[in-house]
Amino acid sequence: MAQAIATAFGIPLDKAEALLKQPSGALIKKNVPATTAEQFQTRLTNAGVKANYKPSASSATKLELVPMKEKETVSQCPACNKPVENDDNGERPLICPHCHIVFAKFEQNRQRYEEEKQIRERLERMQHIQSAEQERKRQQEEEETRKKNLEENIRKQLGLAKVINTPTGLISSATLLLFLGLGLGVVVSKLFLSEPQQLPPSDAAPALAAAGGLDLETLASTANQIAAAQTAAGAGADAGAGPESPASDASIAAAVADATAAADAENGAAPPDESPAAAQQLAQDATQTVTETPSAPPPLGISPAQDLEWDAYLLSQVQTSVAQDALAQATRLAVQINDIPMRYQAQIDIVLGYQRLGQRSAADALLNSTLQNIATTPSLMRRIELATDLVPQLVRANQPILAASALAAIDPWLNAIQAPGELAQAWARKAWAEAWLGFTQDSNISLQRAVATLSDPMSATARIQAMSQLAAALFQGDARADAENILAQARTLAEDIESPQARNEALASLARTWVQGGDLPRAVDMAQGLSAAQRDAVLLDVLQQQALGGQSFGLASVAEMIATPVAQARAYAMLGRTSADARIGEAHFQHAESISGRLKDEALMQVLLLGEIARYRSRVSGQADFTTAEARLQGLVDDPRQEQGWELLMLNAARARDLAAAQRYLAQIKTPRVAARARGELAQVQQALAAMPGGS
Numbered sequence: 001m002a003q004a005i006a007t008a009f010g011i012p013l014d015k016a017e018a019l020l021k022q023p024s025g026a027l028i029k030k031n032v033p034a035t036t037a038e039q040f041q042t043r044l045t046n047a048g049v050k051a052n053y054k055p056s057a058s059s060a061t062k063l064e065l066v067p068m069k070e071k072e073t074v075s076q077c078p079a080c081n082k083p084v085e086n087d088d089n090g091e092r093p094l095i096c097p098h099c100h101i102v103f104a105k106f107e108q109n110r111q112r113y114e115e116e117k118q119i120r121e122r123l124e125r126m127q128h129i130q131s132a133e134q135e136r137k138r139q140q141e142e143e144e145t146r147k148k149n150l151e152e153n154i155r156k157q158l159g160l161a162k163v164i165n166t167p168t169g170l171i172s173s174a175t176l177l178l179f180l181g182l183g184l185g186v187v188v189s190k191l192f193l194s195e196p197q198q199l200p201p202s203d204a205a206p207a208l209a210a211a212g213g214l215d216l217e218t219l220a221s222t223a224n225q226i227a228a229a230q231t232a233a234g235a236g237a238d239a240g241a242g243p244e245s246p247a248s249d250a251s252i253a254a255a256v257a258d259a260t261a262a263a264d265a266e267n268g269a270a271p272p273d274e275s276p277a278a279a280q281q282l283a284q285d286a287t288q289t290v291t292e293t294p295s296a297p298p299p300l301g302i303s304p305a306q307d308l309e310w311d312a313y314l315l316s317q318v319q320t321s322v323a324q325d326a327l328a329q330a331t332r333l334a335v336q337i338n339d340i341p342m343r344y345q346a347q348i349d350i351v352l353g354y355q356r357l358g359q360r361s362a363a364d365a366l367l368n369s370t371l372q373n374i375a376t377t378p379s380l381m382r383r384i385e386l387a388t389d390l391v392p393q394l395v396r397a398n399q400p401i402l403a404a405s406a407l408a409a410i411d412p413w414l415n416a417i418q419a420p421g422e423l424a425q426a427w428a429r430k431a432w433a434e435a436w437l438g439f440t441q442d443s444n445i446s447l448q449r450a451v452a453t454l455s456d457p458m459s460a461t462a463r464i465q466a467m468s469q470l471a472a473a474l475f476q477g478d479a480r481a482d483a484e485n486i487l488a489q490a491r492t493l494a495e496d497i498e499s500p501q502a503r504n505e506a507l508a509s510l511a512r513t514w515v516q517g518g519d520l521p522r523a524v525d526m527a528q529g530l531s532a533a534q535r536d537a538v539l540l541d542v543l544q545q546q547a548l549g550g551q552s553f554g555l556a557s558v559a560e561m562i563a564t565p566v567a568q569a570r571a572y573a574m575l576g577r578t579s580a581d582a583r584i585g586e587a588h589f590q591h592a593e594s595i596s597g598r599l600k601d602e603a604l605m606q607v608l609l610l611g612e613i614a615r616y617r618s619r620v621s622g623q624a625d626f627t628t629a630e631a632r633l634q635g636l637v638d639d640p641r642q643e644q645g646w647e648l649l650m651l652n653a654a655r656a657r658d659l660a661a662a663q664r665y666l667a668q669i670k671t672p673r674v675a676a677r678a679r680g681e682l683a684q685v686q687q688a689l690a691a692m693p694g695g696s
Helices: 002-009 015-021 034-046 057-062 104-158 175-193 204-211 216-240 249-267 277-286 308-323 327-334 340-356 360-374 379-394 402-410 411-418 420-437 441-455 461-478 480-495 501-515 520-527 532-549 555-561 567-578 581-594 601-621 627-634 642-655 660-666 671-689
Strands: 074-076 081-083
Touching: 002 015, 002 034, 002 520, 002 555, 034 555, 308 340, 308 532, 308 601, 327 340, 340 360, 340 379, 340 671, 360 379, 360 402, 379 402, 379 411, 379 420, 379 660, 402 420, 411 420, 411 671, 420 441, 420 461, 441 461, 461 480, 461 501, 480 501, 501 520, 501 532, 520 532, 520 555, 532 555, 532 567, 555 567, 567 581, 567 601, 567 627, 581 601, 627 642, 642 660, 660 671
Parallel strands: none
Antiparallel strands: 074 081
């Protein structure tokens, strides 16, 4: 209950627990509108808490005289619904003359039934929450066991010494360095206040330095020692370090190359230069050039190229095709995915399909082409993010050699970065990927380099992004306490930023890092510091990413905290689309429709939402019903944007695999320019549907 309350109201867990410990109940808020009181009661009841509200004392000053109701001469029996004549005082008799029930007893029994129903529903919700929490803990334990076993297997394959992957082991040489480096970074940023985009004056830096008992001179000396030690370590690696030194990036790459060659020889695979031309052509087809600069979305919401649900559906169809060994079909589907990380995820699924079939040459060619395609991304930091995103997927599939190859590709990009903020972020990103692979010692070195770079002058936004990535690396390395400390420091820095836009970006970055760390309540709490519009955008993005990733625990509370009707309706529609329980999913769909009904003054947006809800519902039921949205749109004959509504409704129908309805809506568009654009969008969807298992 405390966890549910903390999530619903965005308060610390200990405060929620304190509220529940008061035996006589707790007054939450007073002197609020009735609608606010109802919302509070609904959230508390959903959390399993008994809650009520009553008029405040100040309400007495607002009393008004109203006409008295006339005495009713006839009432209705609540059991048989037949009319009952009241007495001269306007009161109902004790017994119904028709069905002979005793009214008082009937009302008492009905009240008892309602109480039992509420208790039963509350217990069912509690049971559902407990079951979900037990399942989450079980999955977490299995994941920890898998990581430990994976590290042992990788080290055996690469011939590395066994290292226990514990929180102490991961950052044994970097913990003190990390916090000294962060402290120095904060202090140095305060010393460069005359430069643009630096942190504003505050008392944060002296307090942080004093906490460690160090002055600025000591901190600077420590940073110099760190830099000298890293230089010496680098020289030792170049000269051929002894067996006690951590494995260098070059030695890992060499070991990976040897292991790959040995594996190919064992399986009789052809060398890379002897791979069939068909595999090379397949790789080119699967990695058509992609761009992350989509056109501006239309006024009514997402554009055809910015539809996360559609991309997730295409990805699921790619995975189904791969499972059926239809890899050419999966390749045609993968290039239809607009979301860049999802497209690369689909391509890795195809790589794994070739690996499973023993076609190593085709797998290597596709992986290499994917990395070459990532290399065309203009931003070096974005290249590193996309390439390292491949590592967890390959590790989960028990393909450490391919994962190490993807990781090795980032080295030239990392070495070319000049900006201190991006460089610190890149080293932290590499440490995160190395932690996934179980390269504990290498992850230590990357963490140290990231921390050392943080001592350079940089903007507050760049520093917070680097600290967020450091925290993500520590989360992955099971050093949770250190990650939480870093995020707490980063939040303090973010709240000191004067620019509202920069502050919102920093808080949004920290919120997403908390999601990576598996702490959704803290992510939601971080988002509360954003402006209303950005808060809803971040919460909706987090909810969609979590829901489509199969993580549903706590998301209903996140949806309830979204204030904008459009964003909240989309949130509940996504919950319905991804719910494992059909009954709960349908309740979410109905709630989304109810929310969309509030947009009576925004009829066209209401049509768009109803179309999206119908499409999401079709994923669950297999049946698409757009009649409500269609009828609403037909009534907008005087709206000049009606044709745009038909276009969006056509797109939703097509993506729901209802091509007959899509063709009907297309026929409603008479303007040549809009009709041509809609035909192009429909043709693209039809091309994707034709490549899906079972066709369109």
